[in-house]
Amino acid sequence: MNRIEMRQQIRDLLAWDTSETNKKDVDALNRSIRQGYDLAVQECPEAFFPATMRMRVPASVAAGAATIATTVDPWVMTFTGLTPKTDGTWDGVYSIEIQKDSRVLRFQCREFFSTTSGAITYYHVTLDRPWPLGSGTGLGFTLVAQYAWMPTYWGRLQSAVRFGSMGGPLILRNYSHAALLGQTRNLNYSLSGPPTELRMEKTYQQPAPNVAPDGDVDDGTWTDFEPVGTFTYCFTYCWGYRDPLDKSPGGNFIPLFESSASPVSTALTVPDFTKVVNLKLPDVDFEMGFHTTGTLRSTHSGVYKRIYRARSAVGIGTNNSIEAPAVYQFLADVGGEDTSYVDDGTVTPDYTIRLPESHSYAGWTMWPTPSETTELDLNVLCRPPALDNDYDAFMLSPEYSTSVALLCASWLAKGRDADDAKAQSLLQEARVSIARLRADQANPTGSVTRLGFDRSAPFQPLRAREGRP
Numbered sequence: 029m030n031r032i033e034m035r036q037q038i039r040d041l042l043a044w045d046t047s048e049t050n051k052k053d054v055d056a057l058n059r060s061i062r063q064g065y066d067l068a069v070q071e072c073p074e075a076f077f078p079a080t081m082r083m084r085v086p087a088s089v090a091a092g093a094a095t096i097a098t099t100v101d102p103w104v105m106t107f108t109g110l111t112p113k114t115d116g117t118w119d120g121v122y123s124i125e126i127q128k129d130s131r132v133l134r135f136q137c138r139e140f141f142s143t144t145s146g147a148i149t150y151y152h153v154t155l156d157r158p159w160p161l162g163s164g165t166g167l168g169f170t171l172v173a174q175y176a177w178m179p180t181y182w183g184r185l186q187s188a189v190r191f192g193s194m195g196g197p198l199i200l201r202n203y204s205h206a207a208l209l210g211q212t213r214n215l216n217y218s219l220s221g222p223p224t225e226l227r228m229e230k231t232y233q234q235p236a237p238n239v240a241p242d243g244d245v246d247d248g249t250w251t252d253f254e255p256v257g258t259f260t261y262c263f264t265y266c267w268g269y270r271d272p273l274d275k276s277p278g279g280n281f282i283p284l285f286e287s288s289a290s291p292v293s294t295a296l297t298v299p300d301f302t303k304v305v306n307l308k309l310p311d312v313d314f315e316m317g318f319h320t321t322g323t324l325r326s327t328h329s330g331v332y333k334r335i336y337r338a339r340s341a342v343g344i345g346t347n348n349s350i351e352a353p354a355v356y357q358f359l360a361d362v363g364g365e366d367t368s369y370v371d372d373g374t375v376t377p378d379y380t381i382r383l384p385e386s387h388s389y390a391g392w393t394m395w396p397t398p399s400e401t402t403e404l405d406l407n408v409l410c411r412p413p414a415l416d417n418d419y420d421a422f423m424l425s426p427e428y429s430t431s432v433a434l435l436c437a438s439w440l441a442k443g444r445d446a447d448d449a450k451a452q453s454l455l456q457e458a459r460v461s462i463a464r465l466r467a468d469q470a471n472p473t474g475s476v477t478r479l480g481f482d483r484s485a486p487f488q489p490l491r492a493r494e495g496r497p
Contacts, residue, residue, distance in 0.1 A: 029429050031418045034061055036434065037429075041437040041454065042445075052215055056444055062414060063443075064436030068424070069183060071435065073409050075428035078186060080407050083178070084271035086121060087400045088220065089171035096126060097165040101324040102158035103138075107151045108166075114139040114151070119330045120268030120284045123179075124153065127168040128161055137171070138267075139330035154318070154328045174213060174399060175391035176226065177284060179384075182408040185226075185392075191403040194222045198404075203227040203393065209396050223394035223402060228250040232285060233388040234265055240291035241307045241335070248304030251373040254329045255345025259371070261307060262289045262355075262356060263335045264386065265364075278378035280358060283334065286386045300344065305371040313364035317352075331364040336383045337371065345373075355416045356383035385414055427465055434458035 032048070035057040046053040057357050068075060094109035098345035105126075112118055122137045125160075136156035143150050178185070188198040192493055206212060206227050211219075241261045268284030275281055313319035316461065318329035336356040342348050357377035362369050394402065412423040422429065435458045 029426070030421050031058065031415045032060060034422070034429075034433060037433040038437045038440065041433060042441060042450075056440065058415075060436045060440035060443070063439040064432055065412060065414075065422075067435040067439065068428070069411050071459065072428060072431060072465075072468070073184060075424045075431070075462075076409055076412055077423060077425070078407055078409050080405055081174055081178075081182065081407075082191075082274060083404045083406060084273055085176050085394065085398060085402045085404070086118070086271070087402075088397055089122075090174050091169045092424050094169075095166045096124075096153075096169045098163045099152070099166060099324055100158055103154050103318075103323075103325040104152050104328075105155065105159065107153070110151065112151055112153065114140050114142055115272075116269040116281070116332075117271060118171075119306050120267075121173050122171045123174065124155075125170045125172060128164050128201045131161075133159075133161070139328045141328050142287075143324075152324065152328075154325050154330065172213070174393060175229070176394060176404060176406075177232070177389045177391055178406070178408075179386065179403045180231070180388050180390055181385060181411040182390075182406070183411050184409040185406060186409060187407045188226050189405045190222060190224075191405050196224070198222065198223060199225045201225050201227050202231045206393075206395065212393070213395075213397050219396035220399040221396045222400070223396055223398050225395040226392045227395065228390050230391040231388050232391065233278065234267055234285040234287040234386070236287035237263060237265055237290035237310065237312075241293045241309055243293045243305055243307045245296050245298060245303050245308050245470060247302065248306075248370070248372055250298060250301040250304055252301060252346050254373040254376050255348035255350065256300060256303070256343035256373070257339050257352065258295055258297045258338070258341035258343075259305065260295050260338050260354075260356075261293040261305075261335060261359075261371075262291065262383065263309065263333045264289055264383075265312060266332050266361070267330050276358075276378055277380045278358075280378050280381060281361075282381075285389055286334065286384060288386050289336070289383055295340065297341070299345065304373075305368045307335070307371065309335075309362065309367050309369065311365055311367050316364075319365045321449050327363060327365040329364050332368070333362050333364065335359045335369060337377055339377075353417045353419075357381060359381075382416065384413075428462070431458050431461040431465070434461065 038057055038060060048054060064361050094107060096105045096107055099106055119139045119474035124135050124137055126133050138154040138156055140153050182394060189197055190198060241263055243261060265287040266283035266285060269281040270284055300303060311319055312331055313327055313329045316329045318325050320326055337359040338356045339352045340354040342350060342352045355380060358381035359377050360375055434454050438451045441447045441454060
């Protein structure tokens, strides 16, 4: 069932005489579908298909002979004897424990980056807050990857299995219980090795942009790789990347943390190959204090902007046999300090990455702290993605479609018609439908006759035993 069919089913339930050409009513129905989807997640999560998500978390890094030192910039430390990854896959993943004057200070690592002086390359890390204890060199440290960060639209974690030669199931445990048992990372007692437990400990939400990208159609050369057309744009703020092995099917990195989306730009039409789209974007690094000239931390906040584009019309071009679904797909990543982006047809959006409904992320503590890169297979019941297009299909078991339609109609009866009695009636009917489906699924073979088993009695067909002809 797609969104058009669901709209008609809701109309039938409400005896609502309106057509598909009435945009205002269609928008109201689409909002009811969105709300009904959310109600369905609460009322019958089993209606949605489980998914097995793969996640790789890097190993913690003990300093060994490597050391770290302060710099003239209190937000930046410099490594000696360590070559960190500077492709974004360590950003946000690691916290760092630094030893100085019999104290251990803990920071979140914002961004790992390098600078070059002559033939020498120096490796640095920006911290989430300034270093407070004055200068220091030759300091010991440990980089700790303690959390498996899961987006909260992974509604229910059903099981977790560690993949590999040392693989096996992980126990899902309450964090408070683990803390009472002393099974948490601290300075008095810590254990490293292949993790055997997961506990949800904390959440994080990436702050979101508050302004729409400002776009203009200007003179330029549109590359005849993708056709011109009509576009709208939005963007998110992101921090860090997931492991390279967890890239999208289109070959692009997946953010570790991603905010909700900015407001949408106005529609911009590129008429021919002599025009391009110029987008103007905010300098989020400056807003965070990471784009100050002369500082080592400048442009290294770890935050970048991810641009999404929706196409609503296809114009001239060599490859113009493409869809225009008005769905936001990933276009490009630009630095936090970058204030412009030119869309000239060179980059084709990643068909496999739609604008996500990002809310927050749950940090699941791994115990023991992983001493090697850990690959997890996580079986989760996900909140289904929003239906962005009329021909998107519902991601749920087909037998639950009527129940979801009842939930959508219930929300619309309450919100549009202010008819509480009808809304309650539809909600109750949905719950009865869900309960009936649950009963059928709990016993898929039908009724079971509970008769004793007497080995000495001669065999009789079931009908004869029950006294039926």
